[in-house]
Amino acid sequence: MTTQTVEYIRYRIPEEQSAEFLSAYSRAAAQLSAAPQCVDYELARCEEDFEHYILRITWTSTKDHVEGFRTSELFPDFLAEIRPYIPSIEEMRHYKPTTVRGSGSAVPTLYEWAGGAEAFARLTSVFYDKVLRDDLLAPVFEGLAPEHAQHVALWLAEVFGGPPGYSETQGGHGHMVAKHMGRGITEAQRRRWVNLIQDAADEAGLPTDAEFRSAFLAYVEWGTRLAVHFSGPDAKPPAEQPVPRWHWGAAPPYQG
Numbered sequence: 001m002t003t004q005t006v007e008y009i010r011y012r013i014p015e016e017q018s019a020e021f022l023s024a025y026s027r028a029a030a031q032l033s034a035a036p037q038c039v040d041y042e043l044a045r046c047e048e049d050f051e052h053y054i055l056r057i058t059w060t061s062t063k064d065h066v067e068g069f070r071t072s073e074l075f076p077d078f079l080a081e082i083r084p085y086i087p088s089i090e091e092m093r094h095y096k097p098t099t100v101r102g103s104g105s106a107v108p109t110l111y112e113w114a115g116g117a118e119a120f121a122r123l124t125s126v127f128y129d130k131v132l133r134d135d136l137l138a139p140v141f142e143g144l145a146p147e148h149a150q151h152v153a154l155w156l157a158e159v160f161g162g163p164p165g166y167s168e169t170q171g172g173h174g175h176m177v178a179k180h181m182g183r184g185i186t187e188a189q190r191r192r193w194v195n196l197i198q199d200a201a202d203e204a205g206l207p208t209d210a211e212f213r214s215a216f217l218a219y220v221e222w223g224t225r226l227a228v229h230f231s232g233p234d235a236k237p238p239a240e241q242p243v244p245r246w247h248w249g250a251a252p253p254y255q256g
C-alpha cells in the first residue's frame, strides 16, 4: 500500500487578486519542484466560478510533508509567496487514495492499437519460426511445445492491455517466470530475442508508428532483462503478483 497522500487546498480568490495569486504561485512552485517530498502538483481554476482554485499536491507521505517539507529550508520562501492568500483558504487537508481508480477509454490500449488478439497471434507465429531457425536461439527452444507461440501471444496480449487470457488459462505471472528459471539465458541470446521480435513485428504488420514501437520495445527490453535475471543461478522465484500491464509511457498515441 502506498504511503503517498494527496493534499487539496481550495482557495476562493477575488477576481481582482487572481493575477497576483497566479504569479505568486508560479514563484512558489519552484520550492515544490525542488522538494524531494513532493511527487507532483497542479493548480486548477474552476471553469464555472473563476474565483475558485484547487491546488493538488501529491506528497511522498503526510509525515514527509508535515515533518519534512514544512521544516526544510525551502519552506520559508514558499510561505513568503503564499502567505497573503492563507485567509482565502476554504479547505486544506490530506486525502489517501482508495482502490477506486483507473483510466477511461479516451486512449486506446497498446493491445487495441496493435490490432488485438490476431495481431499478437501473427507476431508470435512469425517470431518462433525465426527463433527455431536461429543459430543462437534454436538450442534454447529445442523440443518446443507447438502451443508455446499461442501462450506467449496470450501473455503479450494481456500485458498490453487485452483480456486476461494468460492469467485465466495458463497460471499467470508465477507460471511464466518459472518457465525461465535455470535456463541460463545469455546476453547475446537476449539481444537476439529482442532483434527477432522486432523483425517479426515488421513482418506480422504490427503498427510502425514511433509511439507504438517505442512502448513495445520498452516492454521487450524490460521483459527480456527479467527473463535473463530469472534464468540465472541465484534467482529466487518472485512473490506471486499479477501479470504486468504496460502503458504508452511518455509518448501517447498520435491521434491526429
Ligand code: HEM
Binding pocket: 137, 140, 141, 143, 144, 145, 147, 148, 151, 152, 155, 156, 170, 175, 176, 179, 180, 183, 185, 189, 190, 193, 219, 220, 221, 222, 223, 224, 227, 228
Ligand atoms: C519479453 C520477454 C519475454 C516474454 C514476454 C516471454 C514469455 C514467455 C512465456 C509466456 C513463456 C511460457 C509459455 C507457456 O506458458 O507455455 C515463456 C517460456 C519460455 N521462454 Fe520466454 N519470454 C521472454 C523472454 C525470453 C528470452 C529472452 C528467452 C531466451 C532467450 C526465453 C526463453 C523461454 C523458454 C526457453 C521458455 C520455455 C519454453 C517451454 O515451455 O519449453 N524467453 N516465455
